[in-house]
Structures are given as C-alpha cells and as structure tokens.
Amino acid sequence: MRAFVTGGSGFVGRNLITALRARGDSVRALARSSTAVAAVTEAGAEPFEGDLSDADKLRPGMEGCDTVFHAAAYVKSWGPREAFYEANVRGTERVLEAARAAGVKRFVHISTEAVLVDGRQLVKVNETWPVPERPIGDYPSTKAEAERLVLSVNSPEFTTVAVRPRFVWGRGDTSLLPEFVEAVRSKRFMWFGGGRYLSSTCHVANCVEGALLAAEKGRGGEAYFLTDGEPVVFRDFITKLLATQGVDAGTRSVPAGLASLLATLGDLLWGTLHLGGRPPLSRTEFLLMGREVTVSDEKARRELGYEGRRSIEEGLRELKADHREKSPRTL
Known part of the structure; x- marks a missing residue:
C-alpha cells in the first residue's frame, strides 16, 4: 500500500503510520508545522507540508497513493463552532x-x-x-456531517469507508487521559451517579487494526464500530486508567440528574452569553461520559475479520510501564 495520512502527528495518526511502516507500506503524511513534520518523520512517514485549507495544494501529496486515511479533526469538548466546522467539515x-x-x-x-x-x-x-440530523454539540454534529459526506461520495472508482472507535485510549494519548489526570489533580473530577454504568472502549492499537482492515476489506459507503470487545464498568476502567499514572480517582460523586442539569445550563450560558473559557461540563461530555454508551463491533468482526487484538490488560500494563519510565527517579 502507498498511503497518505492526515492528522499524522495526532494520537491515532502516529500509531497508524507506525503500523503501516511496520508491515512495509509506503506512507506520506500531511504536516502543517515544524512540530508536526518532526512527529510524522519520527513515526516513519515522509512529511508533506500543508494543511486542510486548500484541495489543490493537498493533491500533489496524494498523487501515487492508493489509499487515504483521514484522521485529522478538531477534537475539543468546547470551542467556537467555526473552528469545528472549518476543520471537520470543510x-x-x-x-x-x-x-x-x-x-x-x-x-x-x-x-x-x-x-x-x-x-x-x-x-x-x-x-x-440512525445518525441524527444534528447531534448535540459542535464536535459530534460536525463529525456527523463529515461522515455523511464521506460515505455519500462512495463509488465503484472511489471506495469510501468510515470507522467509529469508541473512547480511544492507550500509550501516547494526548487528549482524554491527560484531561482526566488534570481534572483529578485540580479537584474537579467527580463520578456521575457513582460511575457504575457500562462503557465501550477502543485501544488505539485496535483502532488502527480496524482502520487497516477497513482499507482492505471495508464495503464502500459503510461505517464500522470498533471496540475492545465486551463493555467495561466505566468507574472500574477509569480508576485503573488513572492508576497507571499514579493518580487516585477518589470517590467524589454527583447525582446524574444534577450533572445533566448543570451540563444543560452550561451549554445555555456559555453558548448564548459567549462567556470566556469553557463551561465546567457540557452536554456532549455528559452524554458521552456520564452514562452508559455501549456499541457493538460485530459487523467489523464479521465483515472485516476484526479481532481487537490488544487487550485492556495489556494496554494498561503498557501505560503503567511508560509512566514509570518517564517519571523522575529519586535516590
């Protein structure tokens, strides 16, 4: 395969490049800054300097490639809608x-x-x-519009496929895990309703496995969920995840109903009054992390041969070992 990767300096993109190169594929990756150039080069890709703002400037980087993996996105829990729309849709x-x-x-x-x-x-x-016409929150709604666009242009000459990993985690995470750690250390972290509901998860290695299989076997115009297998109890998983970083999640909890109300008020106040910063809790965050979210990856297993080979236990051990290696040593 000769692949072109967008978002190659991000969490999923870096792991995707590494996996492609490990099996001998040629990889070119979009890089919009010197930092991104260094990241994709270290992962094993040939950097192609540019960004998502001009299709004509992107085309030369893709020439000679048979597959594009589009991992670039504006992934935030809150921000100006224009930023989400420009990156995720346009x-x-x-x-x-x-x-x-x-x-x-x-x-x-x-x-x-x-x-x-x-x-x-x-x-x-x-x-x-069914994908709703307007999901709640700027990130979900713009990602939904982008997915609809991708799948709608599928044709015999141009096969388009989407993969939907749920809760991507693992070594090198620069998004979810650091946010959880910071929330605990700043004493903002609380469980919603005790946190004892189920959640699907997807280790980044399993996300990459599914993306590679989708490139080879995915049916055009189709989407595939990717997970680690059986759902886990959210509180148990997050407790173990934070423990790999030497952080105690604690026992503070807020009733789910109150959290839902606070999230709704946060969206309303920050969205209409344009207050600075971000609300303490958004509806999107609550709906994705404050109650059960479980998805089935049976279709990916049946049609793609997806296995989700990296177990949760292995992923947690990797995170713990990585944290221990990077932590300052004391005599």
Whole structure:
C-alpha cells in the first residue's frame, strides 16, 4: 500500500503510520508545522507540508497513493463552532476533493461514536442506529456531517469507508487521559451517579487494526464500530486508567440528574452569553461520559475479520510501564 495520512502527528495518526511502516507500506503524511513534520518523520512517514485549507495544494501529496486515511479533526469538548466546522467539515470536503483528483482508490475516514449523540441513551447500538440530523454539540454534529459526506461520495472508482472507535485510549494519548489526570489533580473530577454504568472502549492499537482492515476489506459507503470487545464498568476502567499514572480517582460523586442539569445550563450560558473559557461540563461530555454508551463491533468482526487484538490488560500494563519510565527517579 502507498498511503497518505492526515492528522499524522495526532494520537491515532502516529500509531497508524507506525503500523503501516511496520508491515512495509509506503506512507506520506500531511504536516502543517515544524512540530508536526518532526512527529510524522519520527513515526516513519515522509512529511508533506500543508494543511486542510486548500484541495489543490493537498493533491500533489496524494498523487501515487492508493489509499487515504483521514484522521485529522478538531477534537475539543468546547470551542467556537467555526473552528469545528472549518476543520471537520470543510477540511474533509477538501481532502475528498484532493483524493479523487489524485486518483486515490480507497478512503478511510476516522469517525466516532459521538456522531450518534442526540440525547437518547446509546446501549448496545450497532450501525443500523440512525445518525441524527444534528447531534448535540459542535464536535459530534460536525463529525456527523463529515461522515455523511464521506460515505455519500462512495463509488465503484472511489471506495469510501468510515470507522467509529469508541473512547480511544492507550500509550501516547494526548487528549482524554491527560484531561482526566488534570481534572483529578485540580479537584474537579467527580463520578456521575457513582460511575457504575457500562462503557465501550477502543485501544488505539485496535483502532488502527480496524482502520487497516477497513482499507482492505471495508464495503464502500459503510461505517464500522470498533471496540475492545465486551463493555467495561466505566468507574472500574477509569480508576485503573488513572492508576497507571499514579493518580487516585477518589470517590467524589454527583447525582446524574444534577450533572445533566448543570451540563444543560452550561451549554445555555456559555453558548448564548459567549462567556470566556469553557463551561465546567457540557452536554456532549455528559452524554458521552456520564452514562452508559455501549456499541457493538460485530459487523467489523464479521465483515472485516476484526479481532481487537490488544487487550485492556495489556494496554494498561503498557501505560503503567511508560509512566514509570518517564517519571523522575529519586535516590
């Protein structure tokens, strides 16, 4: 495979590049800064300097490639809608335009279970669950629009597939785990309703496994959920996840109903009054982390041969060992 990767300096992108190179594939990765150039080069890719703002400038980087993995996205819990729309929707439009113009044959979009967030509880959902017209929150709604766009342009000449990992975690995470750690250390962390509900998860290695299989075997115009297998109790998993960083999650808890109300008020106040910073809790955060969210990856297992080979136990051991290696040693 000759692959082009967007978002190659990000968590999923770096791991994707490493996996592609490990099996002998040629990889070119989009890099918009000197820091990104260094990151994708270290991962093993040939950097292609540019960004998502111009399809014509993207096209030369994709020429000669047969597959594009689109992992770039604006992933925030709060921010200006214009930033989400420009990166997640308009950026995806331009990557698709450039890929088709360059003669790329297959396109794999890294999507998310968040595209389904509309207030209904997501319990054991599969790919037949309809994507709402306007999911709750700027990140879910723009990712949903991007996914619809990707799947809608599938054709015999240009195969497009989406993968939806739920709760991507693992060594090198620069998003979720650091946010949890910071919340505990700043004494802002609390369980919602005790936190004893189920959640699906997806180690980054399993996300990459699914993306590679989607590139090879995915049916055009289809989406596939990716998980670590059986759901876990959210509180148990987060407690173990934080423990790998030497952090105690504690026992502070807020009733789920109160958390939901506070999240709704936060969206309303910050969204209408344009207050500085971000609300203490958004509806998107509560709906994704404050109650059960479980999805089925049976379709990926059946159609792609997906296994989710990295176990949760292995992933936790890696995180613990990595933290121990990076922690300052004392005599």
